[in-house]
Amino acid sequence: MTTDSTTPSPAPASRVNTGLARMLKGGVIMDVVNAEQARIAEDAGAVAVMALERVPADIRAQGGVARMSDPDLIDGIINAVSIPVMAKARIGHFVEAQVLQALGVDYIDESEVLSPADFIHHIDKRSFDVPFVCGATNLGEALRRITEGAAMIRSKGEAGTGDVSEAMKHIRTITQEIAQLAALPHDELYVAAKELQAPYDLVVEVARAKQLPVVMFVAGGVATPADAAMMMQLGADGVFVGSGIFKSGDPAARAKAIVHATTHYNDPAEIARVSRGLGEAMVGINVADVPAPHRLSERGW
Amino acid sequence: MTIRRTIGVLALQGAVSEHASILTDLGAHVILVRRTEHLNGLDGLVIPGGESTAIARIAAPLGLFPAVRNLVSGGLPVFGTCAGLILLAHTVEDADALAGFDRIATLDITAQRNAYGNQLASREAPVDFMPTPTVQPVAAFIRAPHISSVGPRAKVIATADGVPVAVQQDNQLAATFHPEITGESAFHHYFLSLV
Numbered sequence: 001m002t003t004d005s006t007t008p009s010p011a012p013a014s015r016v017n018t019g020l021a022r023m024l025k026g027g028v029i030m031d032v033v034n035a036e037q038a039r040i041a042e043d044a045g046a047v048a049v050m051a052l053e054r055v056p057a058d059i060r061a062q063g064g065v066a067r068m069s070d071p072d073l074i075d076g077i078i079n080a081v082s083i084p085v086m087a088k089a090r091i092g093h094f095v096e097a098q099v100l101q102a103l104g105v106d107y108i109d110e111s112e113v114l115s116p117a118d119f120i121h122h123i124d125k126r127s128f129d130v131p132f133v134c135g136a137t138n139l140g141e142a143l144r145r146i147t148e149g150a151a152m153i154r155s156k157g158e159a160g161t162g163d164v165s166e167a168m169k170h171i172r173t174i175t176q177e178i179a180q181l182a183a184l185p186h187d188e189l190y191v192a193a194k195e196l197q198a199p200y201d202l203v204v205e206v207a208r209a210k211q212l213p214v215v216m217f218v219a220g221g222v223a224t225p226a227d228a229a230m231m232m233q234l235g236a237d238g239v240f241v242g243s244g245i246f247k248s249g250d251p252a253a254r255a256k257a258i259v260h261a262t263t264h265y266n267d268p269a270e271i272a273r274v275s276r277g278l279g280e281a282m283v284g285i286n287v288a289d290v291p292a293p294h295r296l297s298e299r300g301w
Numbered sequence: 302m303t304i305r306r307t308i309g310v311l312a313l314q315g316a317v318s319e320h321a322s323i324l325t326d327l328g329a330h331v332i333l334v335r336r337t338e339h340l341n342g343l344d345g346l347v348i349p350g351g352e353s354t355a356i357a358r359i360a361a362p363l364g365l366f367p368a369v370r371n372l373v374s375g376g377l378p379v380f381g382t383c384a385g386l387i388l389l390a391h392t393v394e395d396a397d398a399l400a401g402f403d404r405i406a407t408l409d410i411t412a413q414r415n416a417y418g419n420q421l422a423s424r425e426a427p428v429d430f431m432p433t434p435t436v437q438p439v440a441a442f443i444r445a446p447h448i449s450s451v452g453p454r455a456k457v458i459a460t461a462d463g464v465p466v467a468v469q470q471d472n473q474l475a476a477t478f479h480p481e482i483t484g485e486s487a488f489h490h491y492f493l494s495l496v
Contacts, residue, residue, distance in 0.1 A: 016423040019316075019443050019482035023350050023383070026314040042398055045358035047314060047351070082398040082414060083352055084444065106420035106444070129421055256358075263313050263359050264335065 013151035013214065017131035020084065020106065021152035021215040024048055024238055028228065028259050029217065031055050031242040034073065035080035041245070044255035048084040048107070050240065051077045056113050056160025056296070057243035057282065066114040068096040074103050086133065091300060092118025101130040107152070108132045110145075112299035113159045113242075120301070125149030135219070137170045137297055139177035143198030143206070146214060153212060155236070156297040157220015160243050162284025164221040164230070166297055171218050171234050182210045220297065223248070223282050225261030225275045232265035249279030306344040306496050309334040311369075313359040315351020315384060319481035323489045337368045345378040345496040348385030348405075350443070350479050353414065356384055357402040366403045373407045378472045380492040386475040387412055387446055394449060408473050409452030416447030428466060428478065430459045430487060438487040440466070440478035448477060 027047030032038040038049045053069040054062065068089050078085050084106035089096035091110055096117075100108050110123050112135050125132040126149035133152040136142035142153045155174060157167030177196075184192055184207065193203040205213055218231040219240035228239045241258055248254045257274040264270035292298070305328065310320045312333035321331045324347070332339055334346065346369065360366050366388075373379050381389040388404045390412040398414075417423075423444055427437035440461075448465045451457055459467035459476065467476040467488070472495060480488040 014425075015482055016425060016441050016443050017420070019441050019479060020420055020423065022316045022319060022482065023352065023443060023479075025316065025318075025351070026312070027352060027355050042354060043358075045355045047355045078419075082395075083354055084420065101421070104419045104421065131420065259355065260359065260362075 012126060012146065012149050013131060017151040018214050020131060021133070024084070024217075025215055026263060027238050028255075028262050029086065029238065029240045030245055030255060031240070032077060032246070035076040037246055037251070038077045038080045038085075040252050041255060042081045042083050044252055045259035046083060046255065047238070048086055049077060049081060050109060050242075051085055051087040051105070052113070055243040055246060057162070057247050058160075059113060060160040060285075060294070068093070068100065068114070071099065071103055074100070074105065078104065088114055089123070090114040091116040092121050092123060094123045097123050097128060097132075101128055105130065109154070110134050110150075112156060112296045116299050122148050122300070133217075135297070135300055136174065137300075138173050139181070139206075140196035140198050141300060142174060142212060142216070143196060143202050146212070147199055147202060150214065152214050153216040154219045154240060155216065156300070157218065157222070158287045158290065159220045159296050161221050161287055161290065162223040162244060162247075162282040163287045164223070164227045166287050167218050167221045167231060168234070170220075170297070171231060171236055174216070175235050178206060178210060178212070181207045221287075222258075223284060225257045225271055228258045229261045229265035229271050232262055238262065244282055247282035249281075254278045254281075305330050306493065307332060307342060308493075308496070309340060309343040309346045311346065311348045311356070311365075311385075313351075313365075314355050315349045316479065316481055317349050320347045320349050320382075320489075323481055323484070323486050324493075327486060327489055327493055329493065334365075335363075337364055340368055340372060343372075343377065345380070345492065346372070347492075348379065348381040348388055349481070350383035350385065353384040353387040354398045356388065357399055357404060361402055366405050370405050370407055373405065373473060376472050378492065378495045379474070380489070381408075381475040382479055382481065383443065383445060383477060386448075386477055387414055389473060389475050391452065408468070408470055408475055409454040410448050410468055410475070411450040413447045413449050415444050417442070417445055420444060425483060426461045428459050428461050430467070432458065432491050433487050436487070438480065438485045439483050440476070440480050440485060441482040442478045443482070445477045
């Protein structure tokens with residue numbers, strides 16, 4: 001990773017790695033902390049599970065340093081399900097990422113939900129064979145992560161709150177910034193690249209395609225079928241649900257309902273049908289009540 | 302003058318827009334299929350890659366697979382890639398996560414899910430495709446299934462390193478790989494020739 005500074009990094013994410021994210025589109029990726037939860041998630045129709053030690057709501061409540069999960073726990077989850085298994089590494093913690101790759105996870109999430117290991121650099125994701133998903137709150141951040149080798153983007157939201165307002169803000173910001181970029185005359189894209197702090201060629205590619213070159217899911221605060229459907233209507237390719245499922249009254253029923261609402265996101269009658277009888281949603285915290293230093297979405301640079 | 306064909310893409314989950322884009326480029330009119338009524342008037346149907354466990358669960362309450370099975374038995378051309386092959390296969394090995402869920406199961410093969418292991422085993426590879434003997438299209442194998450046996454009604458139409466990777470049974474076509482990820486149109490072109 002840091003051994004030979006003269007060797008250029010290999011190319012950005014491969015087509016099979018960005019392609020795996022394409023296979024997950026229209027689906028729900030669920031946070032799980034053990035094999036039993038992973039089975040519940042798969043049985044509800046999750047397209048992948050995210051293995052972590054504590055869900056974000058517990059990380060928030062309990063405090064302390066949050067790190068990569070125990071390898072035994074990750075192995076247990078890999079053995080429990082047939083769908084892809086993702087696992088989180090700390091921002092910049094390239095050895096946690098090496099360990100996760102050695103464990104054979106299908107995707108690594110370089111995640112602001114864990115305590116950052118590096119406040120300047122993210123992981124050089126191009127030097128790995130396993131694909132990465134990274135969080136972003138705006139287009140420039142997304143493009144910097146893609147440049148580093150991310151094969152999938154996850155708008156951050158505010159994890160562990162059950163408050164969808166930050167997820168809303170981030171996906172609206174990214175889609176608006178793409179639309180603005182696409183409307184610029186070609187000779188203004190040089191300054192746009194400077195302002196986005198992203199490579200010119202990638203900025204041109206996004207301006208032409210009117211979309212990111214990788215799949216973008218939404219995360220952080222999704223707790224109900226209507227939350228998930230709203231993110232899809234706003235242009236998300238899929239959703240991550242963290243604490244929203246296993247911190248609710250009936251995780252299996254809620255997980256299944258969120259999966260169906262994500263498919264039928266444009267059908268309010270269907271969303272109404274699956275929203276009935278789900279029991280208590282996670283209690284949640286309003287993002288405005290979270291002091292700024294404790295907001296996870298502000299981690300990442 | 303050719304008649305513009307209407308091709309459905311099963312749009313419950315997975316790489317839907319990638320198939321829609323290739324089919325549109327080849328001149329087809331594409332319908333996204335989320336309910337049985339969307340199957341009316343189709344000239345062909347594509348079942349995209351995705352997670353077969355998720356697609357089977359989303360499809361179950363909609364009654365989609367019994368309707369697709371009837372249409373395929375009646376001759377509707379169908380093309381399944383990766384998860385689509387799993388849903389079309391008559392038999393799936395190691396199918397615990399699919400147990401109790403309906404599949405289309407009209408294609409005379411036995412398939413094994415995630416046969417090559419985790420994502421680190423995913424790769425691109427050239428494919429020997431019998432309808433185009435002079436060119437080898439490149440396809441993406443992503444957590445790909447394996448065709449473990451081919452019944453008498455189906456025939457192998459593509460191999461990679463000698464291993465069967467695509468089969469045809471009359472109006473049914475299925476591949477373990479993703480031509481839509483490499484932007485490879487040879488397979489869709491062939492599928493449209495069956496329509």
